[in-house]
Each structure stands twice: as structure tokens, then as C-alpha cells.
Amino acid sequence: MRRFLLWLVMVAATLALILGGSAAFFYTQAGSADLPQQPVVFGGAELEPNGWDWSVPVLGGKLTKQVQSPTNLSVQHLGAFSEDIPALALPAWVSRAKVTVTAPSGVQWSGSADEFAGYTYDQNGSYRLTLTAWHIAEETAEPEGWYAYCADFTLQQQPKIALSADRAVQGSVVALSLSGYLEGEPALQTDLGTVWFRKTQSGYMGYIPVTYNAESGVHTLALSCGSFSQQLELTVTSAQTSTVTVEEDTRTGAEEYRNNIWPLFTTGSAEKQWQGAFRAPSAAAVQLHYGDVQMVNGARAGQATGVAYRPAPDEAVTAPQTGKVLFAGTLQLTGGTVVIDHGCGVKSYLYGLKTLAVQAGQSVQTGDALGTADALGVDYELRIGSKTVDPEAAMTGRGGLQFREYE
Template identity: 60%
Template sequence: MRKLLLWLVMVAVIVAAILGGTAAFLYNRTGEDALPQEPVQFGDITLESNGWDWTVPVLGDKVTKTYESPTNLTVQKLGTFTDTIPQLMLPAWVTSATVQITAPDGTAWSGDKSSCNTYTYAQNGDYQIIVTAYHNDADAPGDPAGWYAYRAGFTMAMNPKVTLSTERAAQGSIVAIQLSGILDGEPSVESDLGTVWFRKTSSGYMGYLPVTYNAEGGDHTLHLTCGTLEKDITLTVTRTMYDTQAVPAEEDVGGGEEFRNAIWPLYTTGSSAKLWNGRFEAPSAGAVTMEYGTTQMVDGQRSGQATGLTYDAPDGETVTAPQAGNVVFAGTLTLTGGTVVIDHGCGVKSYLYGLETVDVERGQSVSTGDPLGTAGTTHNLIYELRIGSKSTDPQIALNGNSGLQFRESE
């Protein structure tokens, strides 16, 4: 019995020695290269850590190795930004982060990993940014756990800049207006072409101006105001040669006042957020029987111009959403039959008229290609794309080269 006990003790001692030796070997072999190496960047400049605290597993959770250095007041100098708003780039190892930006006037803004690039620069001058990037992944217990701290100073010297998606716009098109730089207010545009709704972007603002089918050709002045900034921009409108098409006289079925009461208020209301993404899609697979802007003739007399696309939609065909958005009207009107209006944000709305059935409800969110209802034979299926009250050519958005797609990633 004594020999057995001695043997067991000897085995235990040997195992402990092996484990201890292994732990010591692994401990000595565990270096700072075990810590996250991919750098945090700001404005495409690598930030230098000025403090850290890391615990590295060496042998499960039994043996760990610690690397730490207290934070200090050293400020890394990043220089001056004159062209683009600097963005904080957090590598994949960062599971959470805290960010603080101090402006030249001493005001401080705080954010986290999800909001780190939403800060609005309202003045030029010297800034300071403090970042603490953490890694603590419960699903990866073998990973190091801890943080790096960064402190950097930089100067913003950005004059406001206005960019048009095009300086020559054809009738029926949409022009994007991009405003970037250091801005001390929210923008607005005075123009005889239509109302511009601006959305906030990472570099400033983006707005969308309609150039409808009967916009006067030639130069138009856009008077832009944003806080103390006032600027006149020239946009040249070019004429589009629209076709002429004979159409039968329409029977007066009434419903004009009902239509105005239901639809016109939608021209001035809606979401300020951008809800669309990419090119628009046709609501019907049917052929287009009348293009946007076509001059309509009844018995040789001009009766108007088409404000949308008219489709030869097969009876019973499913009519689909041209783009993502919120349904702000869904119902049947005497003048236009089944009617669905989708708000895409920034003043942009799709108006679909002539549906036989309507299968969506007001307040419903839809994605591109979602069913809205069915086509029939009572009315023609018409698709209008408007900004505010001004109609634009839906085909340009369907082609994917409209101002609505201008620098969408910003």
C-alpha cells in the first residue's frame, strides 16, 4: 500500500513538474505579438497607443500574462485636414469603444463604436480625439482581453464646398446637390425649379432638385444658404425632345377634388431620411405605352403632357414597389382607381395609379419588389416619380443614373 502511495505521489510530482514546465515555457513564449496588431486609424493615419491593459490566456484561465502601461497625456499630432472629414476606422478585433472629441471652443462630444463617425464639425480650428478600443469576446475565451487608449490632436481647415451631380440637366432629370466642409447651419436652396430636401451625410449634406418636363431651358440660379454661408450656383437646363401621341378623349368621371384632398398634401410631408438604395425597379413587366413628357393630343388639340410612365400591364399582374420606403397612401380614388404612394425619403415619392386591387396599407414599410396589388383593365397603370410636387422621369431612376444614385455611399 505504501509503495502505491509513493508511486502516486511520484506521478503527481512528475505531472505537476510537466505542467509547471509547460506553463513556464508557454508563459515565456507568450509575447506582445499575442495582442491585437491591426491598428486603429483616424483620417487614414495610424493612431499610436499611449496606454494599454491586456490579459493574455497562457494555459486556459489558470495561467495568464498581463501587459499594461498607464495612459499618459502625450498627444499624437495628426496635422491638418482640408479636403475630407476624417473618419475613425476601428479594426475587426474591436468589440466596443468609447470616443470623445473636443472642439476648439472646448465643447466635448462622446460616442461609441456605432456612432463614432456621426460627429458634426461646426467650426474650423484645433480638435482633440480620445479613443479607447476594447476587446472582450465571451465567445472566444482564448483571446486576449483588454484595451488600447489613443489621444491625438488635429486641425480642421475646411471651407464649404458645393458639388452638383451635373451642371447641365435635361428636363425630367434629378440633380443632386452635395454640400461638404465645415458648416455652421442647415442648408436650404431657393430655386424656381422646385423644393430641395437635404439629408445629413458623413461629409455634410446631400439634397435633390427636380427638373420637371416643363422647366424653362437655360441657366437657373440656385441660391444656397447654410448658416453664414450664402452662395449662388448656376444650373443649366437643357430641353428634352418629347414625343407626341394621340390619345382618346377621357370621360369626365369626376373625383378631382377627392384626388386633390388625398394626394396633394403628400407633396409637402414625408421622411427626411433616405430610404432608397441603388437603382429603382419597374413596377410592371409590361411594355411602356407612353413615355414621360409625351405631349398628348386629343382630336388634334394639345391636352397635356405625361407626368409618368404608362404601362401595358397584363390583367392580374402583380404590381411591385419600385424602391424601399413607407406607404403613405393606399386606397381607391374615383379619378385614378387603386392608388399607392410610397415615401422614399428626402421628398422623393413613387405614385402608382390604376391598380385593380390594393394589397398594402398606409404605414406599411415595403422593400424593392414587394407586391403592392394587381393590375386590371379599368385603368391604365401609371407610375410617377416626384420630388415634392414636381414630376421627374422615372425611367432615369430605373436606369440607375439619376441624381438619386449620386455618391450614395456618402
């Protein structure tokens, strides 16, 4: 019995020695090779970590080993960017990241990587980027920790201007992109209408309305931004329209409409809220297309400033795009009326609703119910400022409103 007990003790000691040796071996082998290897890329260059702190699991997570290197003062020099604005690309292992940018003026900006995608460079000169990228382990066998980075770079950008098109048919929208070295905020003088600009990572984007009665021919666009100024040309072409006989509109209430709706032409958010194509607010067929010439009793009565649908009574009317409701109420001239602000001067105006399911101040998403249709039909106007444009063109998803969508 004693020999058997002694044998058991020796076996247990041997197993403990083997397991302990294995654990020690795997512990000593755990290190930098177990950490994420895919690099963070900025401006096309792979960033080099200047510090890290990771917990590396050993033996299936039964043990962890700290792999550390204190953050040092080394700075990676990326050189000058004179063409494209440097973009940040994070590998798949990054769970979250914090970015800090120090501009040539000394002003610092900090935020997440998603927020950094909207950062606007407003001057040339030397910048410093610091970044910490974390990985939060979802499994016990994954390392968890962070890398730190620090890099200098120089912007040497000249202003760049791009139009989504240099020829535009009546009813369309032309986007204007301005990037590079900028002083102040841009302004555009044109007889086509008021242009609102929004900030992008590379500069600004504005949307030029080419309404149904814009004069055909060459239009001059006078762009200014601080001390920078340049003139552009945009050629407007006539749209093909149909002639449609309609009943005489005897409704009154024009002054009430002006008092409630016209002030909305110049108010609203400067931030872009739409994404992708617009959607028809009604499933019914279009009865009147944008720009159609309307005839009453054989005489011309004007042109359609929107799209007219003739849905069944009480059929749902939905939001054409994401935005914020600026007005929801009943007007003598237009019946149940909803105005949605999509940002950057772009708004949807829906008329002829029997019931309303939204109220002013409410945020809506594309396809959300706005109310139900009246028996007389629903009209949809899409405006930039006070100028109407063709809603059906926005529904294609290939117009100026979708130009460089994610900038």
C-alpha cells in the first residue's frame, strides 16, 4: 500500500511538473506575436505604434500575460499632402478609437474615429495626429488592450472645385464640392437660387437648384471663400415636358400659406440628413409630373412645381427621406400639409393629407407614416431654399443630391 501511495504521489508530482512546465513555456512564449498585426493606416501610410498595453491569454484564458511598452515621445513623420486629404482607415480588430488633431494654429480637436470622418481641415500647415486604438475581447482566447500612435504631417492644399455636372436639365440639382486650402466659409452668387454649404472632411459641399423655369443657356457661378474667388459656368438645358389639362383651382388662402410656409424657405439645419435616393411618398401612380404645362379651359395656367399622386382615400403617405418635421398642420390652400427639413436647404413639402400622424419638431426616417391621403390627391414638392426641383430625379439616387454621398 505504501508503495502504491508513493507511486501516486510521484505520478501527481510528475504531472504537476509537466503542467507547470507547459504553462511556463506557453507563458514565456506569449508576446508581441500574439497581438493584432493589421496596421492602422492614415493617408496611405501604415502608422507605427509608439506604446501599447495588452493582456494576452495563456492556456485558453486560464492565465494572462501583460505585454507592455510605455508610450514614448517618438513621432512618425508622414510628409506633405498636396493632393488628397489624408484619410484614416482602421483594421477590423479595432473596437473603438480616440483621435486628437492639433492644427497649425494650436487648436486641438478630439473625438471618435467616426467623428473624425467629419473633421474639416481649414488651413494649410503642420498638423499632429495622436490616436489610441482599443480592442475589446469578445472571447477569452483573444488579447485585449490598446496601441498608441503619434504622427506629424503637412497640408499643402490648393483650392479644388468640382461640379457634379457642367450641364444640367431644368429641374435637376447640381452639387458643388470645394476642397483644399480654405479661409472662412464659402458663398456662391448665382441667379439660379440660394446655395447652402455643408462641411465635409475635405472642405464643403453645396447644392445648386436648377428649377423648372431656369433660363436655358450658360449661367455664371461666382464662388468666394475668404480671399479665394473663382468663376464657374453651368449650362442649363430645357426639359421635355407634357401638356396636361387640369381643373381650375378655386381654393383660397394664399396669404395664410405665405405666412406659414415661406419663412421655412430660409430656415433649417445646415447638416445633411438624407442618405441615398429619395422615395415616393405614395404608392399611387403619378398623375402630374414636375414641369408639366397645365391647361385650364384651353389656356395655359402654369407649370407643375411638384409631383401629383392620386392615391385611394385614406391611403398612407410616407416620408420621402430622413429629416425633421418643421411644419405639420392644415392650411386652407393646401389642406393637410407636412414640411420635412433634410438639411442643407433641402426640404420636402407634402400637401393634400386628410389626417396627420406627425407634429412639428419630430424626427422621421425614410418611409415613416406622415398621415393619410385626401380624396383629391397628394402633391409633393422638393425645394432647395425657395426653388423647386424634380422629386423624381432625386428618387433615381444618381443626381446632385447623391454626389460624393459619404463626404
